[in-house]
Amino acid sequence: MAPRFKDGDAVVAINGKWVSWTHTIVAYTAFFSALIVGVALHYHKIVQNEHYGYPDEWFPSVSATIGDRYPERAFFQVFIAITSGPRFLLVFLWYVLTARPNSTLPKLVAGVGIFRTLTCGGWTYVTSTDDHDWHDIFMISYLVATLPWTLGCLALSPNNRRAVKYRKIAASLFFGTLVPLIYYFIQHKVHKVPGAYTRYAFFEWSLILFDVGFDAITVLDFEGFELVVRDVKGISRGQLKTTADSVLEKEKGKPVGNTFGEGFFWTEILDAAADVYNGFVFWTIVTGLPVLVWYFPLWHMGISGYEVAIVACVSPLLFAIPSLRSAATKNLRLLHLTSLVALLAYKFEDPANRLFITAFALSSTCAAWVASFFAERGNTPRLEARIMGWGVGLIMSVVAKFACTTNNPLWPIMHGNNGGWNKIGLLFAILAVLRSQRGALASGSDYLPAGSKKGSSLLAGIGFGGLLFAIVSLLTDSSTMISWVWEGYPIRGPIAVPHGAVTIFVMGAGLVYGVFHPAVAGSWTAYGIGSVGAALLTYYHHWTGYYGALAFAFYIMAVTPVIITSGVRHSPASTFGIGFILYVFLLLFHVWVVAYAFVPGGPLVREHTDWVMITTMLSIGAGVFSAATSNSGRTRAKPISPNSKRQRSYYIYVLAALQLLSVSVAYLRFPTNDYKPHHPEEKIVTAGIWTVHFGLDNDMWAAERRMRDVIGELELDVIGFLESDNQRIIMGNKDITQYIAEDLGYYADFGPGPNKHTWGSALLSKFPIVNSTHHLLPSPVGELAPAIHATLDMYGEMVDIVVFHSGQEEDPEDRRLQSQYLAKLMGSSPRPLILLSYLVTKPLEGNYNTYVSELSGMNDIDNTDWERWCEYVLYKKIHRTGYARISRDTITDTEIQVGKFVVGEPEPENEMRVPEEMVPVGRRFPALFRGDGVRGHRYHVFDEPRYWQ
Structure with missing residues (x-):
């Protein structure tokens, strides 16, 4: 019979702190018992990594300790299973401790705590050896959930000064440790620095200490609990103030302090998410149309007439007619729904029809x-909400491109077979418009607060145009500014992954700062900092240039609310209409600096990206001046209402979710750098050259996946891309090398960046790139000729690769000077060298005899191939064994030329052609492309590869 007890008595009373102590002790035991056993039994094995072992690496990582070998894995799994009981109880007690009437945050934090516990079990019992993908999914989910768990616990902490102090210290140490952790991981993975993984391991173990230690601090809070279950201090009944309550009292009247203190309503966060998705669709259309426009001059090799579609964005000029302006403000839902036809454009096969439909959608979305x-x-x-939806929508589009390797999955150049999410994207877009545009509409009347000044509508419009161009040209892809500061190997600055997530974070931080502190964001001091950042980005490389890029990104996003708020104080036709006209001018300006050879008056702005940047910043300065005039006459701002504070918080929640997603993407896309050539046993190098026409195929579809398929099937170890730089508005601000390099496993050198005014060259290699130098060859008249001179570690031997694009046919003097420069460059290399090039010459004629000469020391891979004009493969001091030409199908307008070489074998004095039967199987070209080939790719010109011995 159960014992009887009076109210307040307990049969067994266990102080709540022992839950925390049990959790802490067992969790630490799980990790450190595995460490002790692993070091004792398998020390040399668990310190070994893919690059180095003992003594270069002498301390094991957490993953190697707990997941790779028996019995240490068993020790860890047994104790971590025991930890789960106290862990669930800890989360429950924390919820009981912090729950308050009408408060949703404690429930959310408790849910995150349960989710973390479950995902911890996921990566514990599904090791990377068992299933690498699921192990990573569980691990990333755990790490991502750590941020809201930590911040939620800090916000809900009871007003215990010791506990709050220790939590802040533990949280700071945890997140601070991530910086050196990532640094040493990059040193290990990318730079292959001996000992870097050991340093990484120390920081990884520190994360374990701080993570468990953060939860151990609950011992100070649970002292007031006894189990079974009596609340001896009344703290679970909301009688004691939490830290959050005290902070809100202190920060009353301050914008940041009040934002998260209001209630939480799911309906309102859905409104914010719908607004953000509408913003995402806007940026999808704005960035997608130029890509379609680019297709036509690309294939016409000059102005085609279709470029006029760009001016569709100036539709706000029509608001100069009052009746149209009134109709638009009263029918916003219809305008937004009309713009969604852009997401249906992919259904039209004809490129011109796709262009016209998207141009119509662009005019609709700009007007809307x-x-x-x-x-x-x-x-x-409500205006602030629209601006935040627009701004966070931009960040959502950048995150989407980051996740999809720089292609927006809703662009009209995408479809289901090449990575498009068009159908699901359209569905969400319709739901978002119906949700966000369902409320009562404002009149759009000429409201102006009493005693206020408007400033200049012209300057406000110029400011908006400069702002829009700055965003579209540099901030619509996380890798654009990184490509500006990239200078080749060894890596001395940021790389697209993972540092693209840093760019995204800074953009979000800038937007939030501009909303909370518009006076500072709109000041001349902030403008000066932004201008300095722009200058550093334009004139410097590596980390210095990137720090400038981050300052620029932060400022542009921060000043966005200021300029838009100033612009709406005038007629939309005289501000936004003018702004879009300036945007079109700057768009053309920034293309003209590269395309000067194809447009009238082009030489006047040749290679003047600095002029474009100066014009952009001066335009933004005009907007700042107008906003400052407007603000100077404003009366003191009214206190922010509770509803406005709560509204802000929802957009920040959406932004935080996007930031966490970008971090997860960066983790998943982080380069493994464990790439292997296709035939290492033969020491074969298969090298190819391909003029890829910017990765847009003959039917105006993104071609990266089709390119990947043929490159993989050809078993290319090294490939040079020409006409590959897409980091401009007109090309969608994307990088075709990222998807192919990551999917097939290549090191990638982007080549001279977009601020070097070339059409681009790139190098992908299965072999480590020891060093690479970018060259701009003499081009006094025509377009700049880019080249990459790289040294690769091929099977332990240093071999040079040169990827080169010569000038166009119309400029013979340019091509002559370039041939002399390149011949001297190749002749100066003492190492074996392969040239993968676009020479614009006939075999055995003209400049060919400079490229293949005593000065260069180069040989033609097959001087009997008379049908070449553009692409050539040359070599020296390395044994060639095969040569083939492969048709491109409809991917581009140029074939793929491929050569096979053997490393470590000297050039034979008397080579002779042999039939394929005499060639070892590992040295042969794939039989897949014989006859009719596959998907339109086949051996052509010779109908079969050629081989030599």
């Missing part, structure tokens, strides 16, 4: 968003 801003000009909270 300008009308939305103007309609809310008299309602500051």
